[in-house]
Amino acid sequence: MSKYKTNKASAFKDNGKGEEREGRHCVHFKCGAVSTIKDVLHQRPNWMEVKDNEEWDFNWCDVGWLRENFDHIYMGEHVRINHFPNHYELTRKNLMVKNLKRYQKNLEKDFGRPEASECDFFPCTFALPSEYHLFVEEFKRNPGSTWIMKPAAKSQGKGIFLFRKLKDVTDWKKDSFHTEEQKDAAHVESYVAQRYIENPYLLNGRKFDLRVYVLVTSYIPLKAWLYRDGFARFSNTRFFLGTINDKHMHLTNVSVQKTAPDYNPEKDCKWQLQQLRRYLTAKHGREVVETLFKEIDNIFVRSLQSVHKVIINDKHCFELYGYDILLDQNLKPWLIEVNASPSLAPSSKEDYEMKYRLLEDTLNVVDMEGRLTGKEKRVGGFDLMWNNGPVYREDANLQTFSSSCFTANTHLGCVNDREKQLSMLLKPFPFQKKM
Known part of the structure; x- marks a missing residue:
């Protein structure tokens, strides 16, 4: 359990049978994670965790x-x-780009x-090696540019490096693809070589990216929800493009930043x-x-549309994606990657409370x-x-659909008065008193 766990008491009592609680059917859940989600599930009214060999209604795997x-x-x-069977069509870096390129071409x-x-x-x-x-042709057309190499299926900054010389990647290619163990192409790990955003928007001289949460409850038809809260993750070191070997400068992942000698989670990270x-x-x-x-x-909608005919749509599945968005100095947003298992481990009390609310509301939507x-x-x-088409705010001018006039039903970074909204929306459980 998290050290940031709230003091909220469970709202049910176990009757000893593990089936009914306070006259209401119990939701039996299974959870393979040890993080904030475990706390949320355990404090959910009328939910009960089951053992590995027992039947379950809900599985956070x-x-x-x-x-x-x-x-x-x-x-x-x-x-x-909590996952679609082939979620990786959007969350593996090489497949995400493949699907986006195909969608754009169409x-x-x-x-x-x-x-x-x-x-x-x-x-x-x-995509490398295919x-x-x-890649070499494009690299030679833009001499001196900075590129970044990433494993297609890894996270938390593992295996990532920046380079400017073709020799760096040819040496890496020789070491990675020509070992005795990897003569069979099926065993070669996939990477992506991506042009590095050389002009990121900086705050106090430091690079950052955005972590935003999108919940998909169906792909056919596409139904997607955007969470109002999220956060910007800052690098621990002031940005300087001339230095490409300092991962604490260029990679904003918390898992990378916390390895910095002077890392302080309470210091505006x-x-x-x-x-x-x-x-x-x-500003x-x-x-x-x-x-x-x-x-x-637009990034959220287009990226989901690029895979909505590819993802196996199973009515039992939903997916909470963690989108990583980078802003450049012209305030243009760039999609860096999409995570199928965004980190739910808190780095501070404030971070824990935000993720706790996010997960509570995910369960509220799954209903x-x-x-x-x-x-x-x-x-x-x-x-x-998005609900098989764009969803507009109640006050949107539906007579005009130009990009400068219509207003989508999104409120990213706006006030999140969720407790007030939930109190009006959700009927209380039979054993709960109305506030």
Whole structure:
């Protein structure tokens, strides 16, 4: 259990049978994680954890468990699990880019270049080793540029390095692909070579990126929710492009930053998105920031559309994605990657409380208790942004659909009065008193 655990008491009593509590059917859950989600599940009214060999209604599993077990289990109508079977189509770096390139190509074919340009939000990327020769051609066309190499299926900054010389990558290629153990191409680990964003937006001289949460409850039809809260993750070292070997300068992952000798988790390593949005508005004006956040919304929608015909849509599944977005100095947002298992481990008390609320609201949207009607446009901190088509705010001008006039039902970095909203939306459990 987390050291930041709240003092909130459980709202139910066990009757000893593990089936009914206070006259209401119990939700039996299984959880393979030891982090904030464990706390949330244990303090959920009328939910009870089961052992490995017992039946469950809800399973918060890791992707390894899913890969080994999904095709071998029977799930009843009411059962829910927190990953889609082939989630990796969006969350593996090489497959994400492959799907985005295909989607962009189809847009250009069907609607022309202006529509396809709406997908110009990911850096020039090549999958290695399969696209190595294409990468070399592009590299030689832009001498002196900085590139970044990333393992396609790893996270937390593992295996990442920056380079400017082709010799650096040819030496790496020789070491990585030509060992005795990897003569069989099937055993060669996939990487992506990506053009590095050389002009990141800096705050106090430090690089940062945004971690934003998107919840998908269906791919066919596509139904996606955007969480209002999130955070900006700062590097521990002031940015200088001339130095490319300092991972604490270039990689904002907390798992990387906390290895810095002078790392202090309480020292402005994270800003809540509300704080960042206020800062950017004060510096650049409301109109500029509104445009920026509309472009970020576009990244979410387009990236999901790029895989919605590829992902195996199973009615039992949902997915909480962690999007990593980087801003350049022109306030253009770039999609860096999408995480299927965003870290739920807190780095501070404030971080724990934010993630606790996020996970509570994820369970509220998934609605194992059957308290929603299915027509809601907001549940706690989640706003419905796509439901088989764009979702608009209640005050949107539906007569005009130009990009400068319509308003999507998204409130990223805005006030999150979730407790008030939930008290009006959700019917209390039978044994709970109305506030």
